[in-house]
Each structure stands twice: as C-alpha cells, then as structure tokens.
Amino acid sequence: xxxxxxxxxxxxxxxxxxxxxxxxxxxxxxxxxxxxxxxxxxxxxxxxxxxxxxxxxxxxxxxxxxxxxxxxxxxxxxxxxxxxxxxxxxxxxxxxxxxxxxxxxxxxxxxxxxxxxxxxxxxxxxxxxxxxxxxxxxxxxxxxxxxxxxxxxxxxxxxxxxxxxxxxxxxxxxxxxxxxxxxxxxxxxxxxxxxxxxxxxxxxxxxxxxxxxxxxxxxxxxxxxxxxxxxxxxxxxxxxxxxxxxxxxxxxxxxxxxxxxxxxxxxxxxxxxxxxxxxxxxxxxxxxxxxxxxxxxxxxxxxxxxxxxxxxxxxxxxxxxxxxxxxxxxxxxxxxxxxxxxxxxxxxxxxxxxxxxxxxxxxxxxxxxxxxxxxxxxxxxxxxxxxxxxxxxxxxxxxxxxxxxxxxxxxxxxxxxxxxxxxxxxxxxxxxxxxxxxxxxxxxxxxxxxxxxxxxxxxxxxxxxxxxxxx
Amino acid sequence: xxxxxxxxxxxxxxxxxxxxxxxxxxxxxxxxxxxxxxxxxxxxxxxxxxxxxxxxxxxxxxxxxxxxxxxxxxxxxxxxxxxxxxxxxxxxxxxxxxxxxxxxxxxxxxxxxxxxxxxxxxxxxxxxxxxxxxxxxxxxxxxxxxxxxxxxxxxxxxxxxxxxxxxxxxxxxxxxxxxxxxxxxxxxxxxxxxxxxxxxxxxxxxxxxxxxxxxxxxxxxxxxxxxxxxxxxxxxxxxxxxxxxxxxxxxxxxxxxxxxxxxxxxxxxxxxxxxxxxxxxxxxxxxxxxxxxxxxxxxxxxxxxxxxxxxxxxxxxxxxxxxxxxxxxxxxxxxxxxxxxxxxxxxxxxxxxxxxxxxxxxxxxxxxxxxxxxxxxxxxxxxxxxxxxxxxxxxxxxxxxxxxxxxxxxxxxxxxxxxxxxxxxxxxxxxxxxxxxxxxxxxxxxxxxxxxxxxxxx
Numbered sequence: 001x002x003x004x005x006x007x008x009x010x011x012x013x014x015x016x017x018x019x020x021x022x023x024x025x026x027x028x029x030x031x032x033x034x035x036x037x038x039x040x041x042x043x044x045x046x047x048x049x050x051x052x053x054x055x056x057x058x059x060x061x062x063x064x065x066x067x068x069x070x071x072x073x074x075x076x077x078x079x080x081x082x083x084x085x086x087x088x089x090x091x092x093x094x095x096x097x098x099x100x101x102x103x104x105x106x107x108x109x110x111x112x113x114x115x116x117x118x119x120x121x122x123x124x125x126x127x128x129x130x131x132x133x134x135x136x137x138x139x140x141x142x143x144x145x146x147x148x149x150x151x152x153x154x155x156x157x158x159x160x161x162x163x164x165x166x167x168x169x170x171x172x173x174x175x176x177x178x179x180x181x182x183x184x185x186x187x188x189x190x191x192x193x194x195x196x197x198x199x200x201x202x203x204x205x206x207x208x209x210x211x212x213x214x215x216x217x218x219x220x221x222x223x224x225x226x227x228x229x230x231x232x233x234x235x236x237x238x239x240x241x242x243x244x245x246x247x248x249x250x251x252x253x254x255x256x257x258x259x260x261x262x263x264x265x266x267x268x269x270x271x272x273x274x275x276x277x278x279x280x281x282x283x284x285x286x287x288x289x290x291x292x293x294x295x296x297x298x299x300x301x302x303x304x305x306x307x308x309x310x311x312x313x314x315x316x317x318x319x320x321x322x323x324x325x326x327x328x329x330x331x332x333x334x335x336x337x338x339x340x341x342x343x344x345x346x347x348x349x350x351x352x353x354x355x356x357x358x359x360x361x362x363x364x365x366x367x368x369x370x371x372x373x374x375x376x377x378x379x380x381x382x383x384x385x386x387x388x389x390x391x392x393x394x395x396x397x398x399x400x401x402x403x404x405x406x407x408x409x410x411x412x413x414x415x416x417x418x419x420x421x422x423x424x425x426x427x428x429x430x431x432x433x434x435x436x437x438x439x440x441x442x443x444x445x446x447x448x449x450x451x452x453x454x455x456x457x458x459x460x461x462x463x464x465x466x467x468x469x470x471x
Numbered sequence: 472x473x474x475x476x477x478x479x480x481x482x483x484x485x486x487x488x489x490x491x492x493x494x495x496x497x498x499x500x501x502x503x504x505x506x507x508x509x510x511x512x513x514x515x516x517x518x519x520x521x522x523x524x525x526x527x528x529x530x531x532x533x534x535x536x537x538x539x540x541x542x543x544x545x546x547x548x549x550x551x552x553x554x555x556x557x558x559x560x561x562x563x564x565x566x567x568x569x570x571x572x573x574x575x576x577x578x579x580x581x582x583x584x585x586x587x588x589x590x591x592x593x594x595x596x597x598x599x600x601x602x603x604x605x606x607x608x609x610x611x612x613x614x615x616x617x618x619x620x621x622x623x624x625x626x627x628x629x630x631x632x633x634x635x636x637x638x639x640x641x642x643x644x645x646x647x648x649x650x651x652x653x654x655x656x657x658x659x660x661x662x663x664x665x666x667x668x669x670x671x672x673x674x675x676x677x678x679x680x681x682x683x684x685x686x687x688x689x690x691x692x693x694x695x696x697x698x699x700x701x702x703x704x705x706x707x708x709x710x711x712x713x714x715x716x717x718x719x720x721x722x723x724x725x726x727x728x729x730x731x732x733x734x735x736x737x738x739x740x741x742x743x744x745x746x747x748x749x750x751x752x753x754x755x756x757x758x759x760x761x762x763x764x765x766x767x768x769x770x771x772x773x774x775x776x777x778x779x780x781x782x783x784x785x786x787x788x789x790x791x792x793x794x795x796x797x798x799x800x801x802x803x804x805x806x807x808x809x810x811x812x813x814x815x816x817x818x819x820x821x822x823x824x825x826x827x828x829x830x831x832x833x834x835x836x837x838x839x840x841x842x843x844x845x846x847x848x849x850x851x852x853x854x855x856x857x858x859x860x861x862x863x864x865x866x867x868x869x870x871x872x873x874x875x876x877x878x879x880x881x882x883x884x885x886x887x888x889x890x891x892x893x894x895x896x897x898x899x900x901x902x903x904x905x906x907x908x909x910x911x912x913x914x915x916x917x918x919x920x921x922x923x924x925x926x927x928x929x
Binding site: 099195415424 | 556566572578591592615627632636643648653657662663668707709711751752777808810811813843876879900903906907910923
C-alpha cells in the first residue's frame, strides 16, 4: 500500500488507529463465514468527519474501502475481497440520542445491538431486531445486512426499524436520508439502503425506531419424536393464524450438540423441539400460550412445557442462541447456511435437506427460524480432508437451489456478500441484476465501496439459468 | 414528429391495445390534461415494448390504475400516453398457509380484500379510494391507512415486485417469502413514487390473520396538548391498538356523522376526537377498555365512549375513506401530509390553525399516532382565496421549517394556481433522488412532474 496514503490515514485518525502489520491484518481477514479477504490496511475512525477524510484519501489513491462492525457477518459481507482499506467502526460506538417520547434513538454504526436495547430498557423500550450474535454485532452491520433474528417473526426485520441514515458516499459527500418523523417526501432511500450490504456508501449515523417491550412473554418448549410432527406443527400454527413472537426449531442432532456444551435440560433423545415465544398483554399471552400448547399436542408433541420463570426462559433461549457456537466447538468446521422457503413447504424441505446430507456424507443439523421459513442448515465437515470444503459448498448450493425451486430465497438474513454472489442468477434475471448494477453505479460509479459483493462475476453468471420466483 | 411516433406505436402494439378515441382519452385526463392516446397492455412484455418505444421518442407516459387518485399529487407536466393496468388483474398465487400472495397490479384492492377474507385473513394495506383503487395504485401513491399503527405501511407489507423501467426493462426485486435479503430492495423505491420510476406489474404481499371485528373507542378533548398526549401514550403502549388517530374539524365531523343516534355528545364536531381501534378476545378487550378509561382520565378527556359493534363497523369503513371523502365533499380545499415529531405536534398544529384563520381558511387535522399529520386547509367562505394562496403556502413552509417538520402537498384545486417547485433545495437527498430517476427512467418519460411537491424542512 502506498506510503503516502498510509501517512495521510495516520494523520486523519492518529498513528495508533491504523494497522498495517500482516499479523494484525490477519484478524480482519475473517468474519463468521467460511470466506476470507485480507485488507491491506485497517483504520479506526472516531468521527464521521474522519470517515469523510478517509474516503477522500481512498479516492485520491484509487483504493477500495470496505466497512466492518464486529465481524460477526455470515456471508463475507464485511471482508475486503480485493484488499484495500478496511474501516472498522468500533470506535464510533456512541449512542447519540435517546428520545423515549418520540420513540427513536440515534446511534453511531459501531453500537452493539444488545447494548442499545439495554440502554433503552429503563423506558420499557427495545430495538427489536435480535440476531443471535446480538451481544457482539453492531447496528451498522444490522443495517448493512438487514439483519433478522428470532423475534423478527412478530416485530419485523431491521428495515422495519430504521427511520433515517447519514451516509458518506463514494465521492466523500454526506447524504442524509429519511426522518424520525413519518413519511418524508420523495423516494424511500432508507428502504433502498438497508440491506444493500455496505455497497452503496458508508453509514455513519443511524436513527432507529424504538419499540415498547411487551407486558408479558411466555416461552414454550415443545418436544417431538419426529421432525415431521414438529414441522407440521409450525405450518399449522401459521395456518391457524397464531402469530408467535418467535418460533424456533432445533433438530435432534443439534439438541445433542447444544446439550453437550450448555446443560439446558433439553432431552437428547428427541427428534426435534420447538421453542416458541408468545407475548402481548398478560391476558393475550396466556391465551396464545394455551392455543399453542393445544396445537402442539394435536401434532403428537411428547411434551409441551411452559417456562416457569425468567431463569428458565433465559436458559432455553441461551441454548438456542448458542447453538452455532456449540456446533463450532465440537465440529472441526461448520458451514452455517441461510435459505428461505414458503412456510407451507417446511416438512418436505427438511426431508430433502437430510437426503442431501446423506448424498454428500455430511451431518447437517438444523437450528432455525421455523416461524418465518428461514432455514439455517449447519453442514459439518473437516477442512483438513481434501475437497471437503468444496463438497460442503456444493451441498450448500444444492440446499439453496432447493429453496429457490420451492419459491424461496437464497438468503433470509445473512446476506449475499461474497458467499452467494454466484447464486444470485437463481433468483434474478440478467435484466434484474443489470438494473441493480445501474442503481449501484449511480452512487458508486468506480466500484470503490465494498467491491466484489452481491453481483455475480460474469463467467459464473451465464452458467446458472435463472428461474423466476415471481410466478 | 410526436404525432407520427404515436401512430407508429399503434402499429407496434395493435389496435386491441391502443386507442385514440377522444372519449377514452378524456376519461384518462388529469386536471384537464388529456392524453393523446391510451394503451391497455396485457402483460409486462407489452409494457416494456411500449416504454422502450416511448423512451426512444420521448413520449410522456402516465401509468394508471383506475385513476381514482388522479386529482392527487401533481398533474403531469407532459402527457402523451395513458398506460392503463385494467387488463392486469390476475391472482398469480395465494398461499394462505404461508400468508403470502402475488397479484397483478391492476387487481382492485377490494377484490384482493375479498379474496383473503375467504380464508379468514386480512390485507392491511387498506389504502383509501378502496372501492375503485387498484393494488398497484395503492402502492404507487404510498397513501396510508389508520391500521398502520399495528401493521405498518406498504413498505412493511410488500415482499417483492415486478415492474418495468422507463427504458423498458422488466425487472424484479425482493421475492415471495416473508424474509429475504437477496439483492437491492428496488421495489421499496416504487412505493409512493407516483409512477415516476417504473410501472408496477406484479406485487407480492404478506397477509395477516383476520383480527376480528373492530372495537372503537372515542375520546373527546378540548386541548391539543391533552389529545396529543393520549396519542403518544397509545403509540408507545403495550396495549398495541390496531389504530389510533386524532381528528379535528371536518375530519371529526365527517367521521362522527356515522355514529348512531343515542351518542349525542359525539355528534358535536367541536373539539378534538381521538379514535382507537382495538381487537382481541373478550378478556383482552375488557383489559384494554379499562386501561383506556384510565388513560382518558389521566389525559383530561372531557368525554369517552365505546361504540356498539355494528356502529363500529360503519365508523371504521368511513374512517378508512376519510381522505377520499375529503376530495368528494371539499374539492375546494387543499391536502397536505406533514411529518413532525409527536412531541412537537400540538404547538405546530396550533400555529397552523392560527395562520390559516388569518387567511380565511380552516385548518383541519387528522393525526395518526404512528404516522403523519394529514392537514386539510378548507376555505370558510365560497371559493378558494387564490390571491392569498401563494402567501399562505410560503408562511406554511416557514412554520414547517421552524418546527423541523417535513411536508408534502398532495392536493390543491386548479383554482389555487400553479404549485411552485420547492425553492433552493438541491441538497444531497434531492440529488440522490434525481440520480435514481435518471437510473430508472433515463429519458424522463414516466409521469413527468407528478411527484408531489415538498413543502417543509428536509
């Protein structure tokens, strides 16, 4: 990297906040996915004005810029695919304003998701999106990926909770979009920006909607002897018009993995379990809990348990949120996938995923957001075995192709990033992608911001035939 | 040259799709502007062909559903061709078990609502002009409904779309499933774009379980501060009402006209009315009623009443249609959508009322707890004070800017004269929106100038 650029960067953020040593850079080569991408330099700005200066410097030297929060992403979205500068927002982690009367907060991108919810809890409020990594992941990353989480079933994903953004564009100018007040005039630029995976600009300030915490939450654990009964229960819940706050499923293999690490008291001989939250007013939560229990029993649940207190509730949710960690601890390598299907197709999809696992000779565990059809198959493999990674990717692609064939999507919350760019033609036609590319180029014509994400590279693009999911 | 080009369009798409019949053209006029031809395309490919041709020849095209919102937003600056979606009325699929569906843009909103009702479900877009409106028009106009408090707006309900860009590209974004982050959410840009970015052809939505019949509770207030206080409490409340609006003047009078006899205190339109819709089981409703009574006391309501179920149904239907009814009954007025922080609303509303009174018009508010302040300025005597219009608009702009409130002018009678563009506002957001317009519609042929005028702070 050009020494003059490094000198400029050190002048902008201070010498302590620029990393260039290979050993230091290696930490930023990874995120939560199986992708890799090493930056040439990592910078830690403290203010949005420093971000503007960094962007100017990057332009002067023609270097790409990729932004990163906590690095918990699962699609390589925050990795510097083609090297260049990596901006890490860990120093821009201030909550700038909390307005409980008008139900919004203004934060810097490096604020950790769970910390925002903790900060607003004295007013009985929360920031609703709750990805499993919420104790580490940042709001900036949530905005980039349009993050979800278990409770998005009832509360919506990140895009439903972002009111306004301040963005440093590729030309180093600042753009403010949206408003904490309803229905700002003109086009919905916030809607475009959330989920654009950091490819359109650098988000430096975020105005989020705050949501009242429910009065009562009831957590139910339903245990099943067959996967089919569990998936049928989920489909029946949806069809019966019962909207839980969360409806998570864990298969037997995953239960055993989790239980061997965190002793949450889950039955290790079960084929599947559902972890269901219902909430609302006390009267409402109690009634919904009863309806859910009745329905689980109708589908032959071996046992349905209502968490008796907050401690049990927390223990059950801890088991769920640490499932990926548990598998990661035991398996040599684990590839967490992310696909979506219409909820009516759940039973057959899980059967087919099991068949794909048998075909490739992998254990595939399933811990996922069953209530919104968002699957997270975990493919366990040993990276030291020759070709194992390539075979794991092939199995994953087959699962994703299955999701698309059933009318679903290639990603529900992890993003396309550099993991799934080659799968975009499964969902989108060449014309769709060319329009998205035109929109990209309207904001970043020189492909300077987070290059190599979302859009398929030309050669693969032609090889996969697009199938329309739009009917 | 343009006339020749239009003739060639007929040759391209055929007489079955294309007409210059003066009666048909007249039926698709906007505020007196009559198109020179009308097309009724049968599918997205045909629309793409038409738009490619029009782009090449720079013919101005206005996409239309039923035309129910024609008087709203700005009339097009140029208007050669009306592109009508009346032949795109299909249901592509409806998967009740997944609570999702996909329909063509020209399907009527009421038809869609009836369809989901057969499965005991609810389609909460519930935009006004429902008896005529098409689904595509409801989305393209971005108008809200009272039920946004609970269900959100089109932005929260639309999962994906197919649309055709100004230069004739058939594009898709989003998908049909309830959770999806693949690619840019381009369909969100088309919500509230008034046909200026693309022609919607297919829309994928989520549906909801039907919440049961409405239960309406009304409270009367004398002071803005008190009524707005209740609204804020409801907005951030664990009670999670389906809808909560504050109405003054014409809006209140129009809604209360639906109330049955025997509730005399709610037939008097003076003062401020808060209307709340809450649903649920008997136990839940009993609890909510109790909480509402307490809230009413705490916020100094002067009266409060729970409507009987039958009356509630009638009032709820009228509530949804207040915006369209305004245009029917008071086409001499103007309509704005204002965005202000809830805590600043009482002061802003009182300032606007004072300003309006000094100009001989009344300021009537419909404030949604989770949404905008709809403002109707209605002349108190016969005829719009056109001479004072420019000054009134200027002073309103000033008030909004001082309050950091934004605003959109959604309707003004032709007699009010021209709607000047927002002065001096080439800020970054405006430039970004222009860049998007250039991207989606490089020749600027789609609904030129139709986007409503911004009147407040940015």
